Amino acid sequence: MQKIIKYVMLDILRNKIVMIYTLFLLIVSLSIFNLEDSSGKGLLSLLNIVLIITPLVSIIFSTIYIYNSAEFIELLVSQPIKRKTLWLSIFIGLAGSMSLAFFIGAGIPILLFAFSDAGIAMLITGLLLSIIFVSIALLASVRIRDKAKGIGMAILLWFYFSVIFDGLVLFILFQFNDYPLENFMAVMSALNPIDLARVLILLRMDVAAMMGYTGAVFKDFFGNGGGVIIAGVIFAAWAFLPLIFSLRKFNRKDL
Amino acid sequence: MIIATSVSKRFGRLTALDNISATCSNGECIALIGPNASGKTTFIKCLLGMVMPDSGFITFNEKNILHDCQYRAQIGYMPQMGRYPDNMTIANLFDMMKDLRKTTKTDIDDDLVKTFQLEKILNKRISTLSGGTRQKVSAALAFLFNPAVLILDEPTGGLDPAAAEILKEKISAEKKKGKLVLITSHILSDLDDLVTHIMYMQEGRLLFHKSFENLRSDTGEEKLSKAIARIMQKK
Numbered sequence: 001m002q003k004i005i006k007y008v009m010l011d012i013l014r015n016k017i018v019m020i021y022t023l024f025l026l027i028v029s030l031s032i033f034n035l036e037d038s039s040g041k042g043l044l045s046l047l048n049i050v051l052i053i054t055p056l057v058s059i060i061f062s063t064i065y066i067y068n069s070a071e072f073i074e075l076l077v078s079q080p081i082k083r084k085t086l087w088l089s090i091f092i093g094l095a096g097s098m099s100l101a102f103f104i105g106a107g108i109p110i111l112l113f114a115f116s117d118a119g120i121a122m123l124i125t126g127l128l129l130s131i132i133f134v135s136i137a138l139l140a141s142v143r144i145r146d147k148a149k150g151i152g153m154a155i156l157l158w159f160y161f162s163v164i165f166d167g168l169v170l171f172i173l174f175q176f177n178d179y180p181l182e183n184f185m186a187v188m189s190a191l192n193p194i195d196l197a198r199v200l201i202l203l204r205m206d207v208a209a210m211m212g213y214t215g216a217v218f219k220d221f222f223g224n225g226g227g228v229i230i231a232g233v234i235f236a237a238w239a240f241l242p243l244i245f246s247l248r249k250f251n252r253k254d255l
Numbered sequence: 256m257i258i259a260t261s262v263s264k265r266f267g268r269l270t271a272l273d274n275i276s277a278t279c280s281n282g283e284c285i286a287l288i289g290p291n292a293s294g295k296t297t298f299i300k301c302l303l304g305m306v307m308p309d310s311g312f313i314t315f316n317e318k319n320i321l322h323d324c325q326y327r328a329q330i331g332y333m334p335q336m337g338r339y340p341d342n343m344t345i346a347n348l349f350d351m352m353k354d355l356r357k358t359t360k361t362d363i364d365d366d367l368v369k370t371f372q373l374e375k376i377l378n379k380r381i382s383t384l385s386g387g388t389r390q391k392v393s394a395a396l397a398f399l400f401n402p403a404v405l406i407l408d409e410p411t412g413g414l415d416p417a418a419a420e421i422l423k424e425k426i427s428a429e430k431k432k433g434k435l436v437l438i439t440s441h442i443l444s445d446l447d448d449l450v451t452h453i454m455y456m457q458e459g460r461l462l463f464h465k466s467f468e469n470l471r472s473d474t475g476e477e478k479l480s481k482a483i484a485r486i487m488q489k490k
């Protein structure tokens with residue numbers, strides 16, 4: 001398994017996109033922290049970039065990588081290697097390099113300039129989002145044979161998680177604003193890892209005070225130790241469920 | 256050595272393999288013959304575990320291949336179209352395969368690497384290779400680990416006459432060592448002096464599986480191409 005992870009990692013590092021992504025994150029986060037006068041403001045600016053760019057790069061890069069390694073996968077499947085080993089190695093290789101890129105690009109500046117609760121929360125959720133979207137990409141690319149359709153699906157999934165889902169939530173809020181929806185909102189945020197990440201980070205910032213009654217409910221729900229554990233379980237489910245489904249599918253897939 | 260028991264596979268509406276049962280033993284050189292889209296490659300891919308049969312099972316040395324992937328260490332597979340990671344050089348590819356197969360130096364059989372003169376181009380990227388050179392790489396890779404079973408899918412397609420001759424000699428040398436060789440080819444004249452058994456497939460069904468001598472006496476033809484032509488006319 002280690003050997004295959006080694007070859008996957010080597011292959012990804014040879015690909016310059018991950019380097020460019022790392023550099024991009026590094027430049028953006030360094031310039032934001034240097035432009036804003038307080039680290040709290042800097043974190044808030046970085047928040048939106050992290051929540052949009054990290055899932056996007058993670059899902060698109062992984063999907064394209066899987067399709068482009070069709071030859072590699074085909075070659076290794078005809079060798080004495082378990083399919084499970086191969087697929088998990090690809091996952092670990094991809095998730096490892098995406099999180100490493102995030103850690104170097106955004107994590108180190110956060111640790112240097114904004115070493116606070118909110119900063120740590122952003123670092124951890126960013127790493128988790130990188131892994132979760134690799135896992136979702138694996139599921140999308142194993143289910144769809146056609147490369148163009150698969151990449152389209154990946155873009156659509158990202159679009160759903162970062163835009164459409166929020167739109168749906170707002171729609172429901174406006175339609176049912178006569179009813180108390182605060183607890184419902186807390187549950188809804190679990191259905192989207194990006195939203196959950198946003199809530200977890202915002203709750204640790206000063207702006208949380210401006211989120212009104214819903215904010216208070218969120219704080220009640222996610223602010224204490226138990227809430228963090230619940231959030232951790234939800235993140236783990238988002239990372240592992242797609243991976244397990246994709247592994248099942250890959251085990252039976254005809255190459 | 257390899258026993259397939261009522262293996263069936265469907266791709267949507269198309270029946271690629273229809274209840275195929277066959278036994279292949281050591282020392283045989285089996286030609287898998289049939290028109291295009293008769294399921295030859297699908298059958299080979301089933302043997303390798305690349306395609307999962309819908310029903311039926313395949314055993315390798317009395318072990319079901321579904322539960323054990325180690326049997327593939329004893330197979331050398333040369334695909335119809337060798338597709339390899341584009342950004343690797345030939346040397347990278349060989350090193351990776353040696354690394355993954357955990358072989359010792361003594362098991363390596365690099366005759367073909369030498370006779371095909373691949374050493375000169377070891378540092379070329381695979382994406383820059385011509386189709387024929389790619390075939391040479393595939394062939395060298397299939398024989399590299401001195402496997403007990405060789406599965407060759409259209410081995411001579413795309414090779415120049417000199418290279419095809421080298422490959423044929425290599426195959427017959429390996430056959431003499433008592434290995435099981437499974438070849439598909441449309442160039443029947445290539446197979447004449449190699450094969451001992453014939454499997455003839457059509458539309459996913461195995462029409463017959465018998466020794467070359469039996470086929471000769473049944474059809475009264477000496478050459479494989481004529482014997483097959485006679486059978487195809489009868490249908």
